[in-house]
Amino acid sequence: MVTLRAALGAAVVVLACQPATAADPVADFYRGKTIQMIVATAPGGDYDTRARLLSRHMGRHIPGEPGIVPTNMPGAVCVQAANYVAGVAPRDGTVMHAIMQNMTAHQAIGGTGVKYDVTKLGWIGNTTDSPNLISAWHTTGITRIEQVLEKELVVGAPGTATTSVYYPLALNLLVGTKFKIISGYPGGNNVNIAMERGEVGGRGSNSLAAWKSTRPNWLTEKKLAHLVQIGLKRHPELPDVPLLFELARNEADRQVLHFLSVDVPLSRAYVTTPDVPTERLAALRRAFNATMKDPAFLAEAAKSRIDISPSTGEEAQKIVESVLRTPPEIIKRTKAIFDSVTKK
Numbered sequence: 001m002v003t004l005r006a007a008l009g010a011a012v013v014v015l016a017c018q019p020a021t022a023a024d025p026v027a028d029f030y031r032g033k034t035i036q037m038i039v040a041t042a043p044g045g046d047y048d049t050r051a052r053l054l055s056r057h058m059g060r061h062i063p064g065e066p067g068i069v070p071t072n073m074p075g076a077v078c079v080q081a082a083n084y085v086a087g088v089a090p091r092d093g094t095v096m097h098a099i100m101q102n103m104t105a106h107q108a109i110g111g112t113g114v115k116y117d118v119t120k121l122g123w124i125g126n127t128t129d130s131p132n133l134i135s136a137w138h139t140t141g142i143t144r145i146e147q148v149l150e151k152e153l154v155v156g157a158p159g160t161a162t163t164s165v166y167y168p169l170a171l172n173l174l175v176g177t178k179f180k181i182i183s184g185y186p187g188g189n190n191v192n193i194a195m196e197r198g199e200v201g202g203r204g205s206n207s208l209a210a211w212k213s214t215r216p217n218w219l220t221e222k223k224l225a226h227l228v229q230i231g232l233k234r235h236p237e238l239p240d241v242p243l244l245f246e247l248a249r250n251e252a253d254r255q256v257l258h259f260l261s262v263d264v265p266l267s268r269a270y271v272t273t274p275d276v277p278t279e280r281l282a283a284l285r286r287a288f289n290a291t292m293k294d295p296a297f298l299a300e301a302a303k304s305r306i307d308i309s310p311s312t313g314e315e316a317q318k319i320v321e322s323v324l325r326t327p328p329e330i331i332k333r334t335k336a337i338f339d340s341v342t343k344k
Contacts, residue, residue: 024063024064025279026062026063026064026279026280026283027063027064028064029064029092029093029280030062030063030064030065030066030093030280030283031064031065031066032064032066033064033066033067033094034066034067034068034069034094035059035062035066035067035068035069035093035094035095035096036068036069036071036089036094036095036096037051037052037054037055037068037069037070037071037096037097037098038071038073038081038084038085038089038095038096038097038098039051039070039071039072039073039081039097039098040073040074040078040080040081040082040097040098040099040100041072041074041078041100041187041188042072042074042186042187042189043072044187044189044214045187045188045189045210045214046207046209046210046213046214046268046306047098047100047268048070048072048098049213049214049304049306050098050127050213050268050306051070051098051270052070053297053300053301053304053306054068054127054270054288054291054297055068055069055070056068056300057291057294057296057297057300058287058288058291059287061286061287061288061290061291061294062283062284062287063283066094068096074187078100078103078159078162079103079106079111079112079113079114079116080113081097081099081100082097082099082100082103082114082116083113083114083115083116085097085099085116085121085271085272085273086115086116086117086120086121086273086274087115087116089273090273091273091274091275091276092273092276092277092280093272093273093276093277093280093281093283093284095272095273096124096270096271096272096284097121097270097271097272098268098269098270099118099121099266099269099270099271101132101163101263101264101266101267101268101269102162102163102166102263103116103118104118104263104266104319104320104323104324105259105260105262105263105323105334106161107324108323108324108326108331109331109334109335109338110335111161111338112161117274118271118320118324119320119321119324120274120275121271121272121273121274122271122272122273122274122276122281122284122313123269123270123271123313123314123316123317123320124269124270124271124272124281124284124285124288124313124316125269125270125285125288125289125292125310125311125312125313125316126265126266126267126268126269126270126310126311126312126315126316127267127268127269127270127292127308127309127310128207128209128267128268128307128308128309128310129231129264129265129266129267129309129311130207130208130209130210130235130267130268130307130309131207131208131229131230131231131235131238131264131267132163132167132205132206132207132208132229132230132231132264132267133205133206133207133208133211133226133227133228133229133230133238133241134155134167134168134171134202134203134204134205134226134227134228134230135202135203135206135211135224135225135226135227136153136201136202136224136225136227137195137196137200137201137202137223137224138222138223138224138225139198139201140153140201140202140225142201142202142225142227143225143227144225144227145171145177145227145228145242145247148171148177148178148179148227149175149176149177149178150178151178152178152179152180153177153178153179153180153201153202154179154180154181154182154200154201154202155168155179155180155181155182155200155201155202155203155204156182156183156185156190156191156194156195156199156200156202156203156204157181157182157183157184157185157191157203157204157205158183158185158186158187158188158190158191159183159184159185160183160184161338162183162204162205163204163205163230163260164181164183164188164191164203164204164205164206165181165183165204166205166260166337166338167204167205167228167230167244167260168181168204169181169337169340170244170256170257170260170337171228171244171247173337173340174248174249174253174256174257174337175247175248175249175253179204181204182194182199182200188203188206188210188214189214191203192214192215202227205230207267207268208226208229208235208237208238208307209267209268209306209307211224212305212306212307213304213305213306213307216305226238226241227241228241228242228243228244228247229241229242229243229244230243230244230260230261230264231243231261231264231265232261232262232264232265243261244257244260244261245257245258245260245261252333255330255333256330256333256334256337259323259326259330259331259334260334262319262322262323262326263319263323265311265316265319266316266319266320269316270288272284281313284313285312285313285314288312288313289310289312292308292310
């Protein structure tokens, strides 16, 4: 009996000395909180639609299951939102940003208004590497880029310092095309309306994924002719549409056009603020990766015709760093093209 009591007493002592189940500091932090999802565009486009889709599903994969609430912050050609996330927003993991694809290149060339540093942002993941496209409206009769070497094509562009301006402008200067660029539209939807009205004959840039999600009937009804695709490889659905840098007439020009294409794998990426604690950034990355495989998320994406071809935050970070390692001579030539926009 004494021996049994002694054994039981020892067991109680051992159990009492065992540490309590370790608390999850990430879950404890996020529980009951709301993450703000900053979208740099107006409501209704592909950036906004994707951000809202991600916001509906990603929270349940984050420890503590915080809510995620989208907030639109258009302005200053989307630089305003990036500056806010980098310099004003709380640096605790409660802010995410659907960052515009060209923000990395814009920083690399010393673009106007840049107060952010993409290398200091926490890259969470990217939802698609869909190529960008220069497209013509069906009533123009233009179906190939070679025709724009002989005939003027008026293309619309949201903003004044966006890829919708830069891509056709670079082709004009380096390849000899005859794009006439009408810039300053408030958003992509406004350009689409202008095409339907006959005010412009095409759009200077829009991603294939965005056309699929916002104007799928235009694709099935063949109302768009894709003249050029911007990316690092031809998309399987567009095997006969040339890549931007394939149109270069010499190696120096090819390097510039390749630089304009290198950030396309970050077509729809998400970041958080600088200095977010390591364990929270890791949790956000894991949650993003899990969301990309979530059956409910994928089902809703498919229903909305939203292309999902994801990459991880770590992969996105490497692409960002490679863009900023571009040789100075290529940056200088590219910047000269971009600067010519403001001199007009």
